[in-house]
Ligand SMILES: Nc1ncnc2c1ncn2[C@@H]1O[C@H](COP(=O)(O)OP(=O)(O)OP(=O)(O)O)[C@@H](O)[C@H]1O
């Protein structure tokens with residue numbers, strides 16, 4: 260019997276995954292033989308230069324894309340060979356996702372977008388869930404915006420709606436691809452504190468891609484990618500230590 264993901268203290272896991280595009284000399288290894296797990300109840304940051312494979316890794320772990328080789332587990336479920344319908348069901352139940360592009364539904368207003376994960380499940384939020392949504396709206400400064408549609412919001416406001424939506428269902432694991440990329444430093448800090456408290460207070464698990472050493476300093480663990488491989492896996496570090504590590508990795512690559 261194979262050890263279960265949950266027995267390893269993990270919420271998601273990949274083993275020897277590769278994602279390759281193109282053929283021959285055109286071949287690009289977006290991810291190259293990566294094995295890693297996302298720890299339960301921890302905040303993991305994923306860093307690395309542009310094109311190093313961060314989004315690819317997140318998409319594979321969240322079942323949004325399939326690997327060329329290797330295996331992927333979401334919780335204890337091996338999702339490597341699953342079809343779209345099954346994947347969609349698993350994703351809806353288990354994960355929240357903040358995309359690099361915000362992925363809001365343009366025809367729905369903010370509240371409609373926040374209630375979407377429930378609507379997709381064929382129901383309305385119950386009282387407790389609606390209270391959670393309202394608290395997120397208030398915390399993220401979106402109260403005046405609930406009946407606006409995405410095109411009427413700034414980039415940072417759209418990003419906050421996407422974050423609130425990912426947290427609305429209290430999923431077991433949240434994958435966030437640069438969730439603070441479009442935010443000013445004050446709003447960014449608020450979002451990071453919110454993510455931190457989702458982990459510390461509610462025991463949720465977060466994997467967050469970021470380019471920002473300050474954002475990564477909120478994490479319990481930092482994975483560094485370069486050229487499709489994980490080149491460093493460390494515990495919490497200060498923003499200064501993270502900057503220095505990034506500079507070293509970039510210098511080594513140059
Ligand atoms: N559909 C595709 N076809 C060909 N190459 C692709 C495709 N998608 C991604 N790649 C390549 O795979 C590599 C990793 O891409 P990925 O989006 O994972 O990088 P990233 O680390 O998220 O970068 P960024 O910080 O810019 O978002 C890049 O070299 C990219 O060009």
Ligand SMILES: [Mg+2]
Nearest residue numbers: 313314315359
């Ligand atoms: Mg990316």
